[in-house]
Structure formats: C-alpha cells, structure tokens
Amino acid sequence: MVLIQTTHQSKPIEINQSAEKVIAFLLDVPTVAKCYPFVDSVVKVNANTYKWTMQERKVGSIQMKATHIAKYTKVNATTVQWENLAGGNMSSFGKYTVVSTGANKCTLAAEANIETDIEIPKLLVGFARTMGNREMTHTWNAFLESVKKTIETGSIVKIAPVEDVVKDEKFEGVRLKEEKRIENYNTMVSDYYDIVTETYQSGWGNHFHFAPFKTDTEPLETAVKRLEHSVADSARITKDSLVLDVGCGVGGPTLEICQYTGCRIRGLNINKKQVGIATQRAKDLGVADRASFDHGDAMKMPYPDNTFDVVTFFESTCHMPDKQAFIKECYRVLKPGGRMSGSEWLQCEKPTEKDIVQFIEPICAHHSVPHMGSLMSYRKMMENAGFYVHIAMDLTQEGNILRNWEVLDNKTINTFKALPKGSVDPTIEMMISGAIALSEGARAGAFVLGRFLSSKPNAAKL
Numbered sequence: 422m423v424l425i426q427t428t429h430q431s432k433p434i435e436i437n438q439s440a441e442k443v444i445a446f447l448l449d450v451p452t453v454a455k456c457y458p459f460v461d462s463v464v465k466v467n468a469n470t471y472k473w474t475m476q477e478r479k480v481g482s483i484q485m486k487a488t489h490i491a492k493y494t495k496v497n498a499t500t501v502q503w504e505n506l507a508g509g510n511m512s513s514f515g516k517y518t519v520v521s522t523g524a525n526k527c528t529l530a531a532e533a534n535i536e537t538d539i540e541i542p543k544l545l546v547g548f549a550r551t552m553g554n555r556e557m558t559h560t561w562n563a564f565l566e567s568v569k570k571t572i573e574t575g576s577i578v579k580i581a582p583v584e585d586v587v588k589d590e591k592f593e594g595v596r597l598k599e600e601k602r603i604e605n606y607n608t609m610v611s612d613y614y615d616i617v618t619e620t621y622q623s624g625w626g627n628h629f630h631f632a633p634f635k636t637d638t639e640p641l642e643t644a645v646k647r648l649e650h651s652v653a654d655s656a657r658i659t660k661d662s663l664v665l666d667v668g669c670g671v672g673g674p675t676l677e678i679c680q681y682t683g684c685r686i687r688g689l690n691i692n693k694k695q696v697g698i699a700t701q702r703a704k705d706l707g708v709a710d711r712a713s714f715d716h717g718d719a720m721k722m723p724y725p726d727n728t729f730d731v732v733t734f735f736e737s738t739c740h741m742p743d744k745q746a747f748i749k750e751c752y753r754v755l756k757p758g759g760r761m762s763g764s765e766w767l768q769c770e771k772p773t774e775k776d777i778v779q780f781i782e783p784i785c786a787h788h789s790v791p792h793m794g795s796l797m798s799y800r801k802m803m804e805n806a807g808f809y810v811h812i813a814m815d816l817t818q819e820g821n822i823l824r825n826w827e828v829l830d831n832k833t834i835n836t837f838k839a840l841p842k843g844s845v846d847p848t849i850e851m852m853i854s855g856a857i858a859l860s861e862g863a864r865a866g867a868f869v870l871g872r873f874l875s876s877k878p879n880a881a882k883l
Contacts, residue, residue, distance in 0.1 A: 424536060424537070424538055425536070425537045425538075425553055426534070426535070426536050427534075427535045427536075427553040427554050427556075427557045428532075428533065428534050428535075428554065428557070429531070429532070429533045429554075429557045429558055429561045430530075430531075430532050430533075431530050431531045431532075431561055431562070431565055432530065433518075433520070433528035433529065433530040434528065434529055434530070434565055434566070434569055435522070435526065435527075435528055435569075436526070436527055436528070436529055436568075436569050436572055436573065437525060437526060437573050438525055438526075438527065438572050438573060439521070439524075439525050439526075439527065440498075440499070440519045440520065440521040440527040442572070443519050443527055443529060443572060444495060444498075444499075444501060444519055446568070446571075446572055447493075447501045447517050447519070447568075448469075448493060448495060448501060450463060450465075450471045450493055451463050451465070451471070452571075452577075453568065454471075454473065455571075455577045455579065456564055456567035456568050456571050456577065456578065456579055457560075457564050457567075457579075458560050458563060458564065458579065458581065458582055459475050459476045459560070460473065460474075460475060460476065461474045461475055461476045461477075461486075462474045466490060469492055469493050469494065470490065470491070470492045470493075470506065471490070471491060471493070472488060472489075472490045472508070472509070473488065473489050473490075473491065473509075473513070474486065474487075474488045475487040475488070487509070487510060487511045487537065488508075488509040488510055488511065489505060489509035489510075489511045489512055489513045490505070490506040490507070490508040490509050491503040491504065491505055491506065491513055491514070492504050492506055496516070499518055499519050499520055500516055500517065500518055500519075501516065501517045501519070502514075502515070502516035502517075503515060503516070510537070510538075511535060511536065511537040511538075512535070512536045512537075513533070513534070513535050513536075514533075514534050515531060515532045515533035515534050516531070516532050517529060517530070517531050518530045518531070518532075529565060529568065529569070531561060531565060533557070533561060535553075535557065555619070556582070559582035559583045560582045562582070562583075563580045563581060563582040563583070564580075566580050567579050567580045595608075595609045596609055596613070596786055596787075596789050597786050599782070599785065599791065599792060602742070602785065602786075602789065602790070602791040602792075603742040603791045603792070606740065606741070606742045606789075606791050607691060607718065609789050610691055610692070610740045610789050611691055611692045611693070612789075613788070613789035614670075614692040614694065614695055615692065615694055616848060616851075617848070617852060618671065618692075618694060618695060618698070620848070620852065622671065625641070626641075626642065626673065627670070627671050627672065627673035627676075627702070628642070628645045628646070628649070628670075628673035628674060628677070628735075629670040629671070629673060629735075629736070630645060630648075630673075630674065630735040630736040630764065631645075631736065631764075631822060631825040631870055632644040632645040632647065632648040632764075632816075632820075632822075632825070633648070633816045633817065633819040633820030633821060633822050633870070634820045634821045634822070634824040634825075635647075635820050637821075637824070639824075641825075644820070644824075645673075645674075646677055648735075648764060649674045649677050649678060649681070649735070650677075650681055652674075652678075652733055652735070652762045652763055652764065652872075653678045653681060653682055653733070653762075655760075655762055655811075655812065655874050656731045656733065656760040656761075656762035656874065657731075657760065658678065658682045658684050658730075658731050659682060659683070659684065660682060660683030660684055661684075662682065662684040662685070662730040662731055663684070663685050663686075663687075663728070663729050663730050663731075664678065664684050664685070664686040664687070664729060664730065664731045664732070664733060665686070665687050665688075665689060665722075665724070665728075665729045665731070665732045665733070665754065666678065666686060666687070666688045666689070666732075666733045666734070666735075667689050667719045667732060667733070667734045667737055667738070667747075667751075667763075668689070668690060668691075668719060668734055668735070668736075668737020668738065668740065669688030669689060669690050669695075669699060669714060669737075670690070670695055670699070670735075670737075671695050671698040671699050671702065672688055672698070672699030672700075672702050672703060672712070672714065674733070674735045675688040675699065675712060675714070676699075676702060676703060676706055676708060676712055678733065679703075679708050679711055679712045680706070680708060683711075684711070685711045685712075686711065686712050686713075687712075687713055687714065687715060687729075688712070688713070688714040688715070689714075689715050689717050689719055689722065690714065690715070690716060690717075691716070691717070691718055691719070691740075692716075693716050696714045696715070696716045699714045700713070700714050719737070719738070719741060719747050719750065720741055720743050720746040720747050720750060721746075721750070722750045722753075722754055724754045725754070726753050726754065727754070727755070727756045727757065728754050728755075728756070729754055729755055729756065729759060730755075730756055730759050730760070731755075731759060731760050731761070731762065732751045732754070732755060732759070732760075732761045732762075732763075733761075733762055733763050734761075734763035734764075734765065735763055735764055736764060736765055736766055737763075737765075738763075738765055739765060739766040739788075739790045739793055740789065740790055740791070741791070742791040742792070744794055744798075744799070744802060745802045745805065745806070748761075748799075748802045748803055748805075748806045748808070749806045751806070752806045752807050752808060752877055755877045756877070757877060757878065757879045758876065758877060758878070758879040759876065759877045760874065760875070760876045760877075761803070761808065761873070761874070761875045761876070761877075762873065762874045762875075763872075763873055764816065764870060764871065764872050764873070765794075765799065765870070765871045765873065766784070766790070766793055766868070766869075766870065766871075767793055767794060767795050767796055767799070767868070767869040767870070767871040768781050768793040768794070768795055768867060768868065768869065769795065769866055769867050769868075769869055770795050770796065770797055772867055776862075776865070776867035779861075779862075779865075779867075780858055780861060780862030780865060780867040780868055781793060781862065781867060781868070783854065783855070783858035784855065784858045784859055784862055784868060787851050787852070787854050787855030787858060788855050795869075796813050796814070796815065796869065796871050797813075799813060799871065799873060800813040800873075803873070803875045807877065807878065808875035808876060808877060809875060809876050809877075809878065810873070810874075810875045811874045811875060811876065812872060812873055812874035812875075813871065813872075813873055814871065814872050815869055815870070815871060815872075816869075816870040816871065816872050817869075817870070819872070822863060822870050823860075823863060823864065825859075825863075826856060826859060826860035826863070
C-alpha cells in the first residue's frame with residue numbers, strides 16, 4: 422500500500438453576499454456537497470458529522486470508491502474547519518476562510534488535504550501524486566466557483582472541472598502514424614512535452630534521459646550524472662568552452678555540465694514551456710550568467726557558423742525527422758576542431774518485422790518520435806557531414822541499461838495490458854505504454870541506447 426497525499430490552497434474568490442450567510446451555507450454540508458464534483462452521496466452520521474461517498478474513479482490500474490467521514494466546526498467568525506474521523510478508506514481535512522470586505526461582500530478561500538492508501542504499481546506512484554494534485558486543483562477551483570454562484574443565485578450550480586488529460590484528437594492522430602509524425606514533428610513534439618513535462622519532473626527529476634548503471638544499487642541520479650560527466654569529459658569541455666546542448670529539456674544535463682565544468686553553455690529547445698522552466702532553474706542555481714536557453718529547431722539552428730566548441734545531446738535527436746540535417750547543422754555551428762558528444766535512442770541494426778511492430782513503432786508513437794536510426798546509420802550520417810567518428814557504441818558496454826525500467830515488473834506490465842481500453846487515464850496510458858515498449862524492446866534487443874563522440878576537422882576538407 423502507498424500513501425498518496427494531495428493538497429490544495431486556493432486563492433480568495435469574491436462573493437456578493439455577507440460573510441455570515443456564507444459561513445452558514447458552508448455549515449449546511451448536504452447542500453454544499455451538491456456543488457462538489459464526483460460526489461455520489463453525503464449522509465449525516467451525527468451532529469455536524471457526515472459521511473461522504475465519492476463516485477467510483479479509475480486512474481491507471483487504480484479503481485476505487487472513496488469514502489471519508491468528517492466533522493465540521495465553526496472555529497470563529499471567519500473560519501469553518503473539517504477534521505477527519507475514522508471510518509472511511511481515505512481522509513480529508515482542511516478549512517474555509519471567509520473574510521468580510523463590505524456590505525454583502527466577502528472573500529472565500531480554502532485549504533484542503535486528502536490522503537489515500539492504495540495498492541498501486543511502483544511505476545504509477547509519481548504519476549499518481551502529480552496528477553492527483555493537478556486534479557485536486559481543477560476540482561477545487563470548479564467547486565469554489567460553484568459555491569459562489571450557488572450562494573449568489575440561490576440555485577444549485579455545479580461546474581465541471583477542467584480535464585487535464587490527453588484528449589487532443591489532432592495530437593493523437595499525428596503521433597500514431599509515422600508519416601504524420603514526420604510531417605508535423607514541430608507541433609507534435611512541443612505538444613508532447615507540454616503534456617508530460619510536469620509528470621517527468623515528478624517521476625524522474627530534471628534529467629530526461631536514461632543511463633547505464635554500474636551496480637545493482639546505484640541510484641538513478643548518480644547514473645545519469647555520471648553519463649553527463651562522461652559526455653563532457655570525452656568532449657574535453659573546460660571553463661573556457663562555449664557549449665550548445667541540443668534538445669535541452671528543462672536544463673537538467675545543461676546545468677549539470679555548466680556546474681561540473683564551469684563552461685558557458687546554451688540550451689536549444691523546440692518547446693517554449695521547457696525553455697521557460699530551464700531559464701528559471703539557471704537563475705535559481707546562480708548560473709544565469711553562464712547558462713542560457715533558446716527556443717528553436719535543431720535542424721535549422723539560429724546560430725552563426727563556427728560558434729561553439731562543443732555540441733552535446735541527450736536523447737533528443739530521436740525527435741527529429743531529418744537527422745542528417747541536424748548533424749550537418751552541428752558541423753556548421755561548431756568551430757574547426759569542435760566536438761559533438763551525446764547519447765541517443767536507437768533501433769537495432771536489422772530489425773525484424775516483429776521488432777518494428779511490437780517494439781519500435783510503439784516506442785515512436787508513445788514518445789512522439791518520428792522514427793529512429795541505428796548505431797551504423799548515425800555513424801554514416803556523421804561521416805557524410807564531414808565528422809571524424811571516435812565513439813559509436815552500445816551503452817550496454819558501459820553498464821546495465823535495463824535498470825532504467827526496473828519499476829516495470831511483470832505483474833505491473835500484465836495488469837496494465839489486461840485493463841479494458843478506455844479505462845485508463847489517457848496521459849497515464851500513453852506514458853506507461855511507452856515505458857513498457859522501451860522496457861520490452863530493450864530486453865529483446867530491438868531498442869538500443871547509443872553513445873557518440875565525433876569531431877570536426879581543424880581544417881575544411883578540400
């Protein structure tokens with residue numbers, strides 16, 4: 422069992438009614454409940470105490486009918502609180518604050534906390550916490566607006582919460598077909614990261630890439646930072662280097678390399694939301710004078726020729742439909758003698774039809790990847806662009822990559838696959854289906870993590 426805790430603290434909303442009448446309304450719990458989304462019933466247990474039964478919900482493989490018992494008390498002239506009592510399968514506690522702002526005018530704010538013990542696959546814990554907080558925000562915003570309108574109009578109003586899940590039919594139609602992914606890669610990739618960034622940060626932190634593990638107990642953070650340091654060291658990045666990190670995400674590797682080497686570094690990203698997050702993180706870490714972030718397309722870089730000493734990438738070129746164009750752009754923006762160093766998602770050299778159908782295509786569809794290259798295809802593209810290739814290797818030579826998906830045990834996979842279509846929150850379905858495809862593809866040898874290092878000659882070829 423895992424304890425999932427969700428919280429919400431609302432901003433005050435203005436209500437055109439006296440504070441006394443709003444307090445009285447909040448103490449009329451059965452009527453208040455009619456404004457709350459997802460309520461099945463509210464029954465009085467005894468004085469000021471009520472049992473709430475919520476509608477049955479399904480999120481991922483979680484299916485439950487939540488109940489809780491709470492006692493409501495007017496603490497003072499401005500506060501109504503509710504405390505949780507034993508007897509339900511979840512707990513809820515918090516308070517309303519009502520402040521008079523004039524004749525028949527007041528503000529209403531709420532602090533709410535919910536705790537639920539549920540049996541949940543390990544992979545879903547981070548997702549469930551993140552999405553629980555997001556759903557609670559949407560639910561309470563809708564609930565308080567419903568309370569406001571109910572009090573002001575004298576009639577029950579129930580506003581539906583905003584749905585924060587993947588239901589964009591255009592996005593879904595694009596990501597599920599390779600030709601559409603290639604044609605619409607720009608908006609598809611940006612839309613994908615708009616959807617998953619917050620959950621990625623909750624589940625994996627700020628470093629959106631995999632790594633080989635040296636031991637069975639090495640933490641994920643240690644493994645990914647070790648890979649980032651290896652990429653930096655092999656490219657000979659120093660405090661005097663000017664570096665470009667392509668597909669920088671929220672700046673995890675970018676800022677780690679900046680702090681590790683003391684270099685000046687720019688991150689390039691096709692997603693504006695992530696550029697904003699990375700920029701703020703640089704300020705928070707005190708390295709904004711050395712690390713900055715740009716919005717742009719890595720196949721059409723917004724930089725002059727011969728600008729950078731090093732270009733790095735961490736599992737970002739897979740999102741690019743024309744990988745040769747990207748590599749040529751790296752060659753163009755690198756100074757003579759500059760290095761390109763990074764890691765990437767790859768398919769095996771000669772995938773069978775089964776490999777493509779069972780592993781490669783699902784990986785691409787669920788992660789907004791137009792298509793994947795192989796170790797040899799990347800080596801050839803680098804050589805065609807003019808690079809000397811020093812490293813083109815399978816990262817299994819450096820450690821155990823399967824530990825990246827150790828949270829996916831067979832029970833979790835089989836349970837998820839057995840769920841009826843449409844019974845799973847679409848965001849979770851997309852992310853877990855993608856993780857399963859990666860895990861099974863890696864185990865079958867169809868999916869590979871590659872590591873590359875190449876250099877631009879000191880003098881242009883004649």
